[in-house]
Amino acid sequence: MIVFRYLSREVLLTLSAVSAVLLVIIMSGRFIKYLAQAASGQLDPSSLFLIMGFRLPGFLQLILPLGLFLGILLAYGRLYLESEMTVLSATGMSQQRLLGMTLFPATLVALLVAWLSLSLAPQGANQFQLLLNKQDALTEFDTLEPGRFQALRDETRVTYTEQLSADRVNLAGVFISQKNISTEQKDRGISVLVAEKGRQEIRPDGNRYLILENGYRYDGQPGQADYRSIKYDEYGVLLAKPDVSDEVTDRDALTTQALLSSDDIRYRAELEWRLSLPLLVFIVTLMAVPLSRVNPRQGRFLKLLPAILLYMAYLTILIAARGALEKGKLPPSLGLWWVHLIFLVIGLGLLYWEPMRLKMASRRSVREVARG
Known part of the structure; x- marks a missing residue:
């Protein structure tokens, strides 16, 4: 023993x-x-x-x-x-x-x-x-960190912000670059959005928007001179709805x-x-x-x-x-x-x-x- x-x-x-x-x-x-x-x-x-x-x-x-x-x-x-x-x-x-x-x-x-x-x-x-x-099911804004470029998993959009509030609602110094993949925008290449500040809003219908304020939108094809520039006071970007699967x-x-x-x-x-x-x-x-x-x-x-x-x-x-x-x-x-x-x-x-x-x-x- x-x-x-x-x-x-x-x-x-x-x-x-x-x-x-x-x-x-x-x-x-x-x-x-x-x-x-x-x-x-x-x-x-x-x-x-x-x-x-x-x-x-x-x-x-x-x-x-x-x-x-x-x-x-x-x-x-x-x-x-x-x-x-x-x-x-x-x-x-x-x-x-x-x-x-x-x-x-x-x-x-x-x-x-x-x-x-x-x-x-x-x-x-x-x-x-x-x-x-x-x-x-998280959007890029749920994992966004200030001072760092954040890309979607499908690489169709890149987001950057200089400042982000603790509740992840308010942003400052926003930069967004996204590919135009819709039928009416496929000739425009990419769109670049810059704004002084932004905020997330959830509408009564459940849709989530990123509201940008005091900025510009640039549409064009990389490497080409023809592009379109739009100045806006307020601009809304629709965010994908979270889809949690069990x-x-x-x-x-x-x-x-x-x-x-x-x-x-x-x-x-x-x-x-x-x-x-x-x-x-x-x-x-x-x-x-x-x-x-x-x-x-x-x-x-x-x-x-x-x-x-x-x-x-x-x-x-x-x-x-x-x-x-x-x-x-x-x-x-x-x-x-x-x-x-x-x-x-x-x-x-x-x-x-x-x-x-x-x-x-x-x-x-x-x-x-x-x-x-």
């Missing part, structure tokens, strides 16, 4: 450290991406941390299996390097018994991954998509119950993917225990790179099989289970190969001594 607690603690501590490092790396890269979208006006800056919170379960369901795999390799590799495993082996600790003890922390991780993949991650993805739908279309945002009740092959692929992640935990544990066995003279990192490549091959093939299943290139009866079966066989081969090799070497030595 003491050895069991010791091994479990070593694995879980290393798992936590490795997973924390991987999580920071992945979330930092994704946060930079969302930060760039916020800087370009595609996202509301105030929602960045909320978005990261919704995405966290999806990150963890992929990080934890890799963290467990590396945790076993690093923790047991250190024990082999410091000859602690040699002492345990001398007391009757076999690879099979070591695997049995390792399955306890692996089961805890598998249960956590199952909760994430089957429940928490879909809920987070659902809230994430609803938040993006709200972001898509529809969730991403499969990873659907509940597991919805996937179970559907016969769509794409939904089945998503369901099998969610079930594959907890199963992945047990199979990588089976592979990690024999791969962690190192010779103290060779160093603890000798098998680390081949082991990581094996894990990446497992995950890559699983993702490719998921894509092929969604496209109908794999029969539904085969699903994703053949990938797990292949790596289960590899794990069993790794587990029993070393004892068989040592046993065969021992018999060979006995025969050589008998001949001598």
